[in-house]
């Protein structure tokens with residue numbers, strides 16, 4: 265039997281303790297992925313359970329995730345979140361989703377209508393970096409992106425997320441309704457600013473009056489989000505079925521116990537009292553975002569590329585190698601921490617807590633998963649810090665090895681000569697650059713031509729090019745495992 269509002273569940277499973285009819289879809293969320301389910305939805309659930317909140321969700325997926333939306337609709341919009349660590353798994357059923365739509369199944373009209381409801385105050389986003397159609401190196405709209413080109417020509421038939429949000433804003437403006445706030449929950453620095461850039465810049469290309477209205481009325485709060493949520497596998501679902509006493513839930517997700525959310529308090533049309541569920545509401549999120557992106561995500565990407573090459577399938581496998589632990593800690597504290605603006609936080613303690621989270625063997629967080637979309641991730645996770653070191657004249661050998669690890673990874677063959685399945689929006693361009701360059705320093709120079717990743721400055725900086733080339737040659741000569749162990753020797 266599949267989960268439904270009539271399911272009789274084991275007593276240890278927490279369930280909605282409020283009348284679900286009371287909950288309204290005041291937030292429309294784009295991107296019904298694992299991260300949304302395990303993070304934002306859990307905060308709203310706690311507020312509904314403990315603080316009488318009526319803030320619920322309409323969730324929308326645009327391109328992927330058809331089956332997930334169908335599953336959710338089949339099971340009264342309920343799904344399970346399980347927290348897992350060495351003490352076991354703890355499950356909770358989430359009830360704050362009140363409507364679920366898929367753009368390609370339910371159609372654009374239904375989606376825009378949901379976004380144009382008067383009660384909607386917030387559009388929140390987990391669409392991953394590539395969903396913003398921006399240039400990671402500059403934070404500006406990628407106007408040559410095919411979906412953006414399409415949305416400039418056909419504003420009323422949007423294909424991109426920025427285009428969809430603008431079409432909904434257009435409808436609200438025409439109806440004399442207030443705007444909504446647009447809240448990015450993706451791992452980009454100043455993610456509110458990036459969102460503002462792409463939406464404002466697309467609006468200017470579509471309609472000057474709409475652009476002026478958006479500039480005046482739409483708030484783009486930035487957020488820092490944190491919870492490790494590995495991709496759901498058949499094994500995860502089986503485990504959750506056991507936890508639910510034999511009830512299946514294909515929309516379930518499992519994650520680590522830790523969660524954090526820092527939000528810029530800028531919601532002109534109102535917001536849930538997230539602080540009552542443990543979120544931090546602040547006036548400037550950027551220092552927190554930078555800290556998390558560079559220390560957590562930066563070390564994650566380092567471990568993902570080098571760990572994958574060294575034959576480690578999961579982050580927790582990397583943590584069994586003392587040299588990888590040392591390198592990750594060095595990366596965090598010696599090469600990322602000095603670049604940060606955040607004040608009054610104990611970064612050594614933060615680094616220790618990250619290592620402890622990475623050691624969680626229940627997570628099975630694949631290095632391959634984190635290695636995805638490197639062209640969208642490297643700038644904020646590694647390259648910004650490298651620029652800082654170049655300006656200071658300080659050492660960045662660990663970061664250089666991370667960049668070289670990415671280059672070796674996108675070369676497409678692992679150290680045993682097996683094919684690596686590269687998942688990246690620039691996959692074809694990467695394959696061209698790799699295919700048309702010789703292995704060695706020439707490969708490094710070829711990949712550095714990716715201006716949306718490296719900008720114009722880094723490829724021209726001799727110190728940078730030399731450091732990455734040296735690290736790359738070390739990877740070729742010694743392999744990732746030895747290169748990491750010799751890094752700090």
Ligand code: CS2
Nearest residue numbers: 489490491492561564633634
């Ligand atoms: C990871 C993140 O896949 C990745 O790139 O680094 O998803 C990471 O697990 C989360 O940001 C943790 O909050």
